[in-house]
Amino acid sequence: MSKKRIKEIAIQHFNRLGYEGTKMAQIAEEAGIRKQSLAYHYSSKKALLLELYEEVVQEEQRFVRLFFSESATQTLDQQLYAFLHEHKNRFLTHPNVAFMYILSFITPLEVHDFVLAQYRTYLGTLKEELAAVFTRHPDIRLSPEEATVAFVTVMDGLDVQLVYETRQSYEQALAITWNVLWSGIQR
Numbered sequence: 741m742s743k744k745r746i747k748e749i750a751i752q753h754f755n756r757l758g759y760e761g762t763k764m765a766q767i768a769e770e771a772g773i774r775k776q777s778l779a780y781h782y783s784s785k786k787a788l789l790l791e792l793y794e795e796v797v798q799e800e801q802r803f804v805r806l807f808f809s810e811s812a813t814q815t816l817d818q819q820l821y822a823f824l825h826e827h828k829n830r831f832l833t834h835p836n837v838a839f840m841y842i843l844s845f846i847t848p849l850e851v852h853d854f855v856l857a858q859y860r861t862y863l864g865t866l867k868e869e870l871a872a873v874f875t876r877h878p879d880i881r882l883s884p885e886e887a888t889v890a891f892v893t894v895m896d897g898l899d900v901q902l903v904y905e906t907r908q909s910y911e912q913a914l915a916i917t918w919n920v921l922w923s924g925i926q927r
């Protein structure tokens with residue numbers, strides 16, 4: 741059994757059962773290995789979660805950089821709206837992304853400081869990329885820093901819809917907040 745498969749199973753368990761409900765024995769059983777074999781790779785559930793979370797954050801940082809690099813030729817509104825749309829799709833179709841966001845909202849005390857620090861690195865990357873995008877579009881009425889804060893704040897609110905509500909509630913909230921955000925940013 742590969743570590744990659746163990747990680748996939750663990751993320752499914754964390755997403756479905758939460759940190760407290762996830763049991764190493766269940767991960768091992770589903771992976772088709774003994775618990776002792778799993779312990780060879782990960783000494784504890786906490787160790788497994790820490791490795792997973794760091795990897796997922798790095799994966800999302802790469803996605804953010806690549807997205808804004810590849811979409812640089814789009815208009816500002818197209819680029820920003822496409823990012824929010826792709827962000828939703830990644831949450832719904834990539835268990836790793838759901839894991840990152842759910843854990844950032846519902847953080848076990850045992851790993852709180854680590855998760856918070858890792859999530860802040862992701863936010864730092866996102867804010868850097870957004871500020872660069874806004875800097876390339878001087879025709880907006882806000883400074884790049886203000887526009888970045890506005891965008892991230894809207895995205896945070898939309899993430900609540902993904903974590904606690906449904907895809908439909910995200911789409912409804914996006915339709916409403918997008919108009920407000922874009923009206924507030926453009927000249």
